[in-house]
Amino acid sequence: MILRMDLHGFDTALEDLTDILHACVQAGASIxxxxxxxxDQAQAYWQNQVRPGVQTGALDLLVAQDAGRVLGTVxxxxxxxxxxxxxxxxxxxLVHPDARRQGLGRALMASLEDRAAAIGRTLLVLDxxxxxxxxxxxxxxxxxxAGEIPRYxxxxxxxRLEPTTYMFKDLS
Incomplete structure (x- = not known):
């Protein structure tokens, strides 16, 4: 199930979010x-960078949840x-390495696109x-x-430095 987190949900899911971020970085994610x-660094990211955005509405945090456990997020x-x-x-x-290859990333992105459309956003950008x-x-x-930046x-x-690719999707 894909859910949009409010502040209470965020606070309840903080341990799972921390575990996902830490596990993804340990597995080699460049995020x-x-x-x-x-x-502790993973938890600090969620508390200091994401929680304020959830609280003010500056960002939407979507999570993939199964049996009460958060397995992925975007x-x-x-x-x-x-x-x-x-x-x-x-x-x-982010999808926890133990939960990959189950379609959670695709489901999270589909829900993100639906949410973007619901709030009138027609162009998505990522790197x-x-x-x-x-x-x-x-x-x-x-x-x-859209393009690639070397040594990004x-x-x-x-x-060592690696390239990043900028991408976009027009939802209109």
Whole structure:
């Protein structure tokens, strides 16, 4: 089941969200963090970066839940500038490594698109490390490549820089 988190739901799911982020980084996800990466750092990200957005409505946090446990998440961040009322960013699509290959990423993205349409957003934008498997998921869901920036992000395990791919999808 895909749910949109309110503040109470966020606080209840914090332990699962922390576990997902930590497990994904440990598995090699390039989502802004590098090794070493601790569960305390994962929890601090959720508390300091995401919770305020959930509280103010600056972002929508969607989660995939099964038997009361959160197994995946994605964020929809509507653009705040007056000349971009039609645009939103997609951020931090995460599925716990133990729950992958079950369609949760696809279900989260489909729900995110539905939510974006419901709030009048017709253009979605995201970036992903060019070598990540998520790039194929996004392409299979209709995202188009806008371009690639070389040496954009650091590899989570090694001291080397990798390219990122910017993608978009027109929902109109």
């Amino acid at each position: 802004g963090f590098i090794h070493p990466f601790t569960p 964020q929809l961040i509507p653009a705040a500038m007056p000349n971009q009322p039609h645009r939103a960013d997609v951020a931090k699509l 992903t490390r060019s070598t990540d498997p998520s790039r194929l998921l996004y392409q299979n869901m209709g995202f188009q490549i 992000c650091r590899n989570p395990f090694e001291d």
